[in-house]
Amino acid sequence: MEISVIASGSNGNCCLVEDKDSSIMIDAGKSMLEIETRLNKLGKSMENVDAILLTHAHQDHISGAGVLSRRYNIPLYMTNEVFSKARNKLGNITMKKFSVENSFKINNLSIKPISTSHNTSSCGFVIGKFGLFTDTGKITPQMNSIMPKLNAVLLESNHDVDMLVNGRYPAFLKKWILSDQGHLSNEHASNFIQTRGKKLSLALLGHLSENNNTPQIARRTFENLVKRKIEYSILSRDQLSGSWKI
Ligand SMILES: [Zn+2]
Ligand SMILES: [Zn+2]
Numbered sequence: 006m007e008i009s010v011i012a013s014g015s016n017g018n019c020c021l022v023e024d025k026d027s028s029i030m031i032d033a034g035k036s037m038l039e040i041e042t043r044l045n046k047l048g049k050s051m052e053n054v055d056a057i058l059l060t061h062a063h064q065d066h067i068s069g070a071g072v073l074s075r076r077y078n079i080p081l082y083m084t085n086e087v088f089s090k091a092r093n094k095l096g097n098i099t100m101k102k103f104s105v106e107n108s109f110k111i112n113n114l115s116i117k118p119i120s121t122s123h124n125t126s127s128c129g130f131v132i133g134k135f136g137l138f139t140d141t142g143k144i145t146p147q148m149n150s151i152m153p154k155l156n157a158v159l160l161e162s163n164h165d166v167d168m169l170v171n172g173r174y175p176a177f178l179k180k181w182i183l184s185d186q187g188h189l190s191n192e193h194a195s196n197f198i199q200t201r202g203k204k205l206s207l208a209l210l211g212h213l214s215e216n217n218n219t220p221q222i223a224r225r226t227f228e229n230l231v232k233r234k235i236e237y238s239i240l241s242r243d244q245l246s247g248s249w250k251i
Contacts (some may be wrong), residue, residue, distance in 0.1 A: 006022065006133050007250050008135060008159070009247070009248040009249075011182060011246065013212055013242070014212055015212065015242075016064055017035040017039075018032040018034040018060075022132050026114075027113065028053045028054045028056075029132065030054050032057075033068070033070040033129055034065040034067060034068050034069065035069050035077060037081060040073065051073060052077065052111070056082055057082065058082045059083040059091070061127035063140065067091050067095065070091075071094065071095035072096075079099075080115075081095065081099065084102065084103060084105060084118075084126060084128070087126060088102070091169070097207055117130065117131040119147045119151055120145050121140060121145060122141045122143050123141055131151055131155065133194075134157060135155065136157075136159070138158070138159070139211060140188065142188060151202055152188035154204065156205060158207070160189070160208065161211060162189065162195070162213060163188035163217070165218050165222045169183065169217040182217070191227070192226060194210060196230055198227075198235070205233070209246070210227060210239050211246075220241075
């Protein structure tokens, strides 16, 4: 299986998960042109994408999804709740519904939605031994129980708590980000990997905040807290991060 991170951050998210028969995109939160250009740099094409899965209806996860779905005739998989929030932005699309309680199949791949905790209905996904969990204010029981089974994870490492608390964001925004419906801090992410990532060989830390984090601080936190030998990468907010085979 190959994981390609096309974009990760509060300015856009898009990840491609491929095995020899299937190609699944998770979120499409950049413009069509940007996603096409970045895929091309990896020698990949939207033509081969079988499905786009949406984690939730925020703009940084869906902005390119409707256009890509129409242009390439790709079905968009989402929950009813996400559809009702996003339908105006997505436009006319082929929608496939799933519910967070139930796994479903695309080609031969089993997709397991995993509840996350955000200020809107949201989920992550487990495909094979890879899990993607971003946009969650806390580690949910579902994330906690699946983590020890995973070999690779893309996990949110959104902010450094001190930078956020001492930064310029208005109080209501700080409060939301720090809440159980907000975003995971660097400490949250690294502690989760250390305590529950017993089989992990790859950790991709993503959805970094522009104002309340730096790649250096996220890296230092990971190296201080994670005592296992795990390949890891801090995903770029600004450019294509690359591909990893798992
Ligand atoms: Zn987001
Ligand atoms: Zn979000």
